[in-house]
Amino acid sequence: MKNEDRRSERAGGGRAARGLLALLAMAVATAGCEVTNPGPVQDQFLNDAAARAGVVTGIKRSFSNALAAGCGSILGSTVASVTRELFPSGNPGTCGIDTREGVGDLSVEVEEQDFEWDDAQNARWVAEDAITRFDTTIEASAFESSPFVAEAMVWAGFANRLLGENFCEAVVDGSGLQPRSVFFERAEGHFTSAIGVASAAGRTDLVNAARAGRASVRAWQGDWSGAVDDAQSVPVDFEFEAEFAGVSQDQYNQFYWMRAAEPYRTGSVWNTPYEQYYTDYTDPRTPWSEDPDFEFGDLARFDMQVPFLRQEKYTSNAAGIDLADGREMILIRAEAQLRAGDWQDAIDLVNDELRATVGVDDWSVSSEEEAWTAFRFERGIELWLEARRLWDFYRWSEEGVPGQMQSLEDPSNPDTYLQSEPDYCISVPNSERETNDNVPTLSG
């Protein structure tokens, strides 16, 4: 090659090298740009006033998720199976009742309880975090009358009650193990605050919800007179619900979805006290029906194909679940009377205010023992499939109140297929024990 050509090409090479270096420099300069992706909402945006309604919606969604939304290991179905509100009839995995929870084992070894605890704690934390966020982002005067604050407080109260009614011990914000009553104390505090803020905000519905919630947690702490005071202030037709929606399966009412036949049929009224009761009384509070297309559940449980009797209390995927209502207030007043020994008036109250209003025959009792037995079942009927029954069994067992369980919820009856001593509260699970240094692991 001629030298002239080489010089020419080297000159070209120099220009090329400079061009390439310029390109590289541009690339590096471009590399300094920040990349921000849309979609997930960054935390600080929730401090904006316009986000408050969304924050409250998130609280409600988190609570429903913990209570009974979608499929899987959720408190609603766990409580229903141990207390035999429903009998396991199908898939123990997807949308069903876990094998061990189905026989009443709620010990720490059952991994499903990780999710139940995590979701319930999440519901509590989301509500309480919102209160803290509102406290720091709303002026003090406006805070005291903000409907968003009031609503967050109400949900914080119910989230604490959900934990207290179902878990054996309390852990709050990374604390050590505490008595479960701590959840009731926190719930009462939130409800009391909510009553003040909701009143200032003119939200009667939230005032009633907070009073109804406070009535229950006061009762669970032994403050029956305080509970009755609150209960009497709540209109008998008042209802406050956890919300569900038919938009997607993860927000369906779980009890509805368990009875749906596409494709799972995982909980049946068969072999529960409510099967025969509804046959005898046709009480609209515990309806069930046979499925014309499917005689049995999705799969065999306990080595048998379980007849599929579907609950008819929740007949849509968006059906709400009562958290507090005026009818439960009647029960609180009646239980206060029973505890005071006034069993005749207690049963009269139940018969007049609850059973007569739905057109079913009165309970006929002739002793305190029978009154308690009837009352205990009445709570089951009134609060059927609302994730409240586990706490009833626990506290009545602990206190040794008079009366009997229904035969098909009594573990001494082999037909229940329950273990001999079912757990009536859920142990603080490994998900907390293995991450929280203040809570001992199973091995101590």
Add this chain to the structure above:
Amino acid sequence: MGLLLGGLLGLVAAMPLTAQQTGQVAGTVVDAATMRPLEGAQIVLQGTQMGALSNADGRYSIRGVPSGDYTVVARLIGFGQGTAPVTVQVGQTATADFELSEEALAMEEIVVTGEAGAARRKEVGNAISQVDVSQIDQSPVNVESLMQSQAPGLVISETAGSAGSGSTIRLRGNTSVTQGNQPLIYVDGVRIRSEAYPKNVPPVGYSGRSANVTASPLNDINPADIDRIEIIKGAAATTLYGTEASAGVIQIFTQRGTSAAPSYTLQLDQSMDHVLAFGPDPSDFPAEFRDEVEAKSHFGMDPWLRNSLGTKGTLSVRGGLQDLSYFFSGTAEVDQSPMPNDETDAGGVRGNFGWDAASNLHVQWNTSYNKRSIQQTPSGNNAHGLTLQVYRGDRNYVGSQEKAVIDSILDYDIDNTIDHLVTGLTTQYQPTTDISHRFTVGYDRASTEGRQVRPFGFILAPQGIMSNTVFTNETLTLDYAGSFAFDLSDAFRTTLSTGGQYIIDNQRTVTGYSQDFGGPGLPTLESGGLTLSYEDRIREDNAGFFFQNRLGFRDRVFLTGGVRFDGNSSFGEGITWDALEVYPKASLSYVISDEDFWPDELGSVKLRGAWGMAGRAPGAFDKVRTWDPLGGRLGQQPGFIPQNLGNPNLRPEKTQEIELGADMGLLNDRLSAEFTWYRARTYDALLPVSSVPSLGGWQNQIQNVGELLNRGVELSLNGQVVRNRDWQWDLGGSLSTNFAEVTDLGEATSFAVNDANEYIIEGHPVPVVLGWRVTNPDEVGEPIFARDTLGANQPQWVIQPRTRLRVPGGIVLQALGEFQLDYYIHDGSTENGIVRSVRWPTCIDVNAAIDAGNGDQLTALERARCIESSTRAGFFIHDASFFKLRNLSARLPLDGLLRNVYSGIGSASLTLSARNALRWIKDMPVFDPEMAGNYGSASEGSVNVDDEGDNNLGRSLSEHIPPPATFTATFRVSFQ
């Protein structure tokens, strides 16, 4: 971007275009031992960018060569380099013929992948595998099957027999728990999407309403377009790729044009898929049950399985005009699969253009566009799927085992359309023989439309459901590498290199969902009473640059040191100078056999060692604390729920690897051997650390806390037992091991991945299968279970034997097998059946005993494997070791026959091949280990380590059919 392209154009414009009077160089390339023509040999004029490829007759020509003296170099994978001096005169043809000898160690062979520019194989200190497509007689089904069993340390596991199902690819095992283990894929220097396409599944409800397999972008490439594939496996080799490369790099080089007259190649494939029998082995049962077991040869699937046909045609032309060379190809394919709704219709075109703008400047522009339309049958763990209905027998969800009833499942349409465009412009400028620049700008656009419809009246969703997901992934590659080589002394030569890459990855997913149609008809998204929409957009940028120096001593000892600096938008501090990650590397290569003291009879030996680091970036959102905007997902109320706790301190996890090895050519180059030992430690591994539930219930926080260890050996032996003009018998194979272990979980606790039987546990494989064993198997009574770690979930030993026999007449027989050994897999399909009291075919004898009233005489093991109340989840786990004959082929030359018809025939052949036609399974009692499907998400309670589909860390079986045996007849002819 515009500036960059403008700069590029300016660069090209700046190049000197010398117009001179020219001549040409031409000749032939043949095998020195057999004198057979060698196709695909690369012929270059040393010190220039000018070159050509030999055609099927071994002929080549390089046009437009300026007059002067040149050294012509001929290279072909597996052969020693040939050189010849020529003098080119204006208007004349200078001849340079080559007789290349097969060489066990092709020391002069040029490799690119993992190198700063290019390097001779003798200079490289790490193991590098090359797949020479011209040496593979079988017409591969796709690129994955082309690569399968072709390199030690490369494990390609098939996933199911469904149309479009991609495989799982691992290079030296799992080096990441959370960030995926799919190697980076490059095509002609352009990075393309590596991960599988998203699974076609509705955005709401159970994530298994699908065919539960995912397609691989790799398989969009037409295997017939490929020239060769380079594979580098560990961090010691992939350092220059930086943050995303710890799982290895696969680079595909497609064919290029020549400066010769046009040469056409036509390839026609006719294939048939046949599903080998699966289900229990009748010989395992007493004689009275064998007929009943035999009747379940495909587990009841016989009425729905077919011997499916596929037809594929590819036409390509290669040639050149003066300074331009071109390669065009077009392909069309119609391929059914054994399942009744399965079919793939595919087509594609490619245009590769080369332009010698000057003798020292080459511009290459390669572009391909492929389209695949894949119809699938619902399958896998899908209660609305065909396989599940059949396997579940009388406990299925349609309430009947009648074929007519189950056929109604086939109304469920699952359609996938894939469009894939890859284009890249590479400029190579060599101003002197010692200086080179290479700049590539590339663009990859891989998009899918995943549409599925359960129509109004569908048996399991009577009101109807449909969804449509449009996914687009764009990757922009800017890549520069420059080298300057000079002699320090007579003995020492140094090569300085520098370069940089900028990769922008953009993903967009828009999904529509609709349910509750008003009535029959063909619905669209707006047909439903309820419609939902979703959108995801993720951009991730990675920028890096590197420096490298290679010091050569007497052309036999090469010491290389380099360092790469990387920034990534997903790092906690984003892309900033302060947050650059550093990945150093060093390697040594020593061709000891070039020493004077080395006896010739010991053959040629290269010793090598390499140390280096590469990384894996966290996910795009992992650093930010975010809330999930509910949109309409609580009725109509918008809201926020916790999503990601975020970790602003995230950095990439880093894999540091050392490998030592030797390449040997023995017995007069009749035996080649490669041995590599490697040890890779991944530190700062990104693991999900469970947050304290009572502190908010944020599920997991990704933290740099873990440590993994991968170690193993790779041995490859290939020998020529017989070699003469008429006969050739090659025998060889490879063996590789991989032992991956979680050595430190840091703050993380043990956790499950995938179907909750595969776990990440300190001191165990990545992942380990955790399951239940029966401790009293032979005792009459209820089983006693003990939970135990059973073993690795990935094959720890892989053996790939091969042989090739050429007989007189030029007929070539090839066989290639693969053992995947020493791993365990959970049979979820059997478990799902047993826990639903399905009368499982493996339990025919047990059920007979129960029916006869002898259930109380059953042993604990019999009860555990057949009785719902006696078994438990996680019991059905087996040693999944297997062997498959991946390829058996016979190639019959037809050149002579066809040349009698048309003299322009270059080469012609008919190849008959069988893939996966022979199988041995060690311990799986029912199914094939390669029917795990791709689920793309973890089950409840396990960590969703990857949501792409093919990167599932663990594998377990579900309700699929195994990959079929494929029998193919391939007619291939080249002509002018």
